[in-house]
Amino acid sequence: MPPALPIEGGCRCRQVRFRIDARPMMTMACHCRGCQQMSGSAFSLDVAVPGGALTVTQGDTVIGGLRGEHIRHHHCDACKSWLFTRFEPDPGFANVRAGALDDPAPFVPFVETCTDEALPWATTPARHRYPQFPPSEAFGPLLAEYAATQTD
Secondary structure (H helix, E strand, O other): OOOOOOEEEEOOOOOOEEEEOOOOOEEEEEOOHHHHHHHOOOOEEEEEEEHHHEEEEEOOEEEEOOOOOOEEEEEEOOOOOEEEEEEOOOOOEEEEEHHHEOOOOOOOOOEEEOHHHOOOOOOOOOOEEOOOOOOHHHHHHHHHHHHHHOOO
């Protein structure tokens, strides 16, 4: 069952708060070394949401982590929590860190990415696994399959 909208979250110190006003598009666990280092864990848990549905409602974020030309990792400047990632140009979605949500429990990973970099003991119940990222032609079917799992 999908979570009720809006979905809310924020940083550990509560100086930054955000709201998501649309259903998630997909959930994933990324095992890449960069996500391991930024999350301080075995993988990052991401909830892809429509980019326009994600609004910061309190405080401001700062850009941290990898500072690439097309990727923006948003953090709380006070507690340094990694909250979400936006991309430029906007591909139509943003990745929110599941742990930053007020209730992360419903967001079970649907896809695992970069499993060739995974720690050997780190597994999730994801339905799909990819050694790197899914090929572009897989995204449409993955999004449709995930949406079908989110019926009321």
